[in-house]
Every structure is written in structure tokens, then in C-alpha cells.
Amino acid sequence: ETGVTQTPRHLVMGMTNKKSLKCEQHLGHNAMYWYKQSAKKPLELMFVYNFKEQTENNSVPSRFSPECPNSSHLFLHLHTLQPEDSALYLCASSQVGEGLDTQYFGPGTRLTVL
Amino acid sequence: AQTVTQSQPEMSVQEAETVTLSCTYDTSENNYYLFWYKQPPSRQMILVIRQEAYKQQNATENRFSVNFQKAAKSFSLKISDSQLGDTAMYFCAFMKESGGGADGLTFGKGTHLIIQP
Numbered sequence: 614e615t616g617v618t619q620t621p622r623h624l625v626m627g628m629t630n631k632k633s634l635k636c637e638q639h640l641g642h643n644a645m646y647w648y649k650q651s652a653k654k655p656l657e658l659m660f661v662y663n664f665k666e667q668t669e670n671n672s673v674p675s676r677f678s679p680e681c682p683n684s685s686h687l688f689l690h691l692h693t694l695q696p697e698d699s700a701l702y703l704c705a706s707s708q709v710g711e712g713l714d715t716q717y718f719g720p721g722t723r724l725t726v727l
Numbered sequence: 728a729q730t731v732t733q734s735q736p737e738m739s740v741q742e743a744e745t746v747t748l749s750c751t752y753d754t755s756e757n758n759y760y761l762f763w764y765k766q767p768p769s770r771q772m773i774l775v776i777r778q779e780a781y782k783q784q785n786a787t788e789n790r791f792s793v794n795f796q797k798a799a800k801s802f803s804l805k806i807s808d809s810q811l812g813d814t815a816m817y818f819c820a821f822m823k824e825s826g827g828g829a830d831g832l833t834f835g836k837g838t839h840l841i842i843q844p
Contacts, residue, residue: 644829655731656818658831668829701770710827715762718772 615639617719619704625725626694634689634722636704644709645687646716647679650701662687663709694726729754729821733835740809741843747794748804748838750819758824761795761802762832767815775817778802780824806840814842 617638626632638645647659661669662681676698678690687704701723705716730753740746752761763775778786778795785793790810794803806813816839820832 646829646831648831655836656832656834658833661829661831663829669831671831703772705772707829709825709829714760714822714829715774715777716822716832717774718764720769720771723770 617704617706617717619702619719619722621722622720623723623725625727626691627727628694628696630694631690631692633691634702634704634724636687636689636706636719638685638687638704638706638717638719640706640708640717642706642708642717643684644707644714645681645684646705646707647687647689648703648705650703650721652700656703659689691724694724696726699724699726729756729759729823729833731819731821731833731835733817733819733838735838736836737839737841739841739843742809742811744809745805745807746809746840748806748817748819748840750802750804750835752800752802752819752821754800754821754823756823760822760824761793762820762822763791763793763802763804764818764820764834765813765815766818766837767812772818776804809842811842811844813840815840 644663660679680688701721703721704719707714707716761778765773790807816837819835
């Protein structure tokens with residue numbers, strides 16, 4: 614596989630469920646990101662990981678818990694979500710420290726919370 | 728904090744025409760990067776073009792070019808010879824220069840561009 618992959622592509626969950634979103638980048642990058650794209654709102658940055666260390670948590674509720682075990686994998690663990698958390702969750706990666714850090718995105722996970 | 732404004736929620740042009748999408752931003756940073764991303768119906772976010780703020784020369788990528796006006800904080804995208812496959816949401820994005828660290832993008836609300844046959 615090439616680029617940035619995300620699984621699952623679609624997820625429906627109840628408010629009491631626990632699920633995880635997975636992102637994998639095959640670009641040799643050292644930074645990874647989670648974004649949330651809701652209807653009628655701009656894309657919102659959620660988390661930033663640089664060399665596996667979380668460097669930004671953009672005031673995200675604790676029901677979203679990120680995990681970055683290595684520079685190629687990024688997870689978003691979900692628990693007790695609310696219907697307003699339904700959105701497209703996008704993962705991105707970039708190579709920082711070498712000039713222009715362009716972020717490349719995965720195809721997203723469409724999450725529906727019932 | 729940075730803000731990015733795209734004032735055109737939707738635009739529609741005929742195939743082969745030239746179209747310009749507008750973007751303005753607000754920042755107190757002096758070093759930063761600007762991007763245009765395209766999101767077709769598949770929802771895959773695709774990089775269209777990028778610009779370093781310290782470069783005066785406008786970036787070009789084939790049919791895509793930008794008009795970067797740093798003093799005016801304006802970053803418009805021009806698409807020449809538009810094609811049906813250009814139909815998509817177009818997002819303008821800002822990223823500050825973080826000295827070797829990772830930083831997130833700040834996005835505008837997007838412009839839905841429709842290319843009519």
C-alpha cells in the first residue's frame with residue numbers, strides 16, 4: 614500500500630461502545646495528525662504527534678484518546694461518544710524538519726454515533 | 728491564532744473556462760506556509776499547490792497557479808482550462824513555520840467548485 618491508509622472506512626457505533634480508528638502511513642514521515650471534518654464546519658485539528666510524542670491536543674474531549682506507538686501508526690480510541698461526534702475523521706502525515714512540511718491525508722473514516 | 732476565510736461557498740463555471748477562488752487569512756506570524764487542497768466526492772483530501780510565505784514568486788503546478796499577496800494576506804487559486812474532474816471542494820489552509828516541529832493546518836470553510844460540461 615502507498616500513502617496514508619485508514620481503517621475502517623465507515624463505522625457506526627452506539628454511545629456506550631468502545632471502538633478505535635487506525636491510521637498507517639507508508640511515506641516514511643515522522644509526524645502524524647488527526648483532524649475532524651463535520652458538516653458545515655471547517656476541518657478542525659485534534660491531535661499532533663511528532664516523533665511519537667504528542668505535541669498538541671486541541672482541547673479535544675477526553676472521550677477521544679489518541680495513541681501513536683511508532684511513527685508509522687496512529688490510533689484514535691473512542692468511548693462514550695455523543696451523536697455530535699459524528700463526522701469524517703481524517704489522518705495526515707508529514708516529514709517535519711526538512712523545510713516545507715506538507716501534510717498528506719488518508720481517505721478518512723466516516724463515523725456515525727447513534 | 729490564525730484564521731482563514733474563503734468567501735465563496737460555491738462557484739460554477741463552464742468546462743475550459745478559467746476560475747479564481749479567493750482566500751484571505753489573518754496571522755501575526757511572519758514565516759508560514761499556505762496550501763490549497765482539493766476534496767472530490769470521494770472525500771480524499773488532495774494537495775493542489777503550496778506556497779512558502781518568504782517566496783515572492785507565485786507557485787504554479789500545471790493548470791493551477793496562485794496569486795500570493797503577503798501584505799494583503801491574500802492567497803487566491805487560479806484554475807486554467809478547467810476540466811470536469813476539477814469539480815470538488817477546495818480548501819485554503821495555513822500553517823505557521825514551527826522551526827522543525829510539527830504543526831497543524833488551519834483550514835477555511837471551503838469553496839464548492841462545479842465544472843459544467
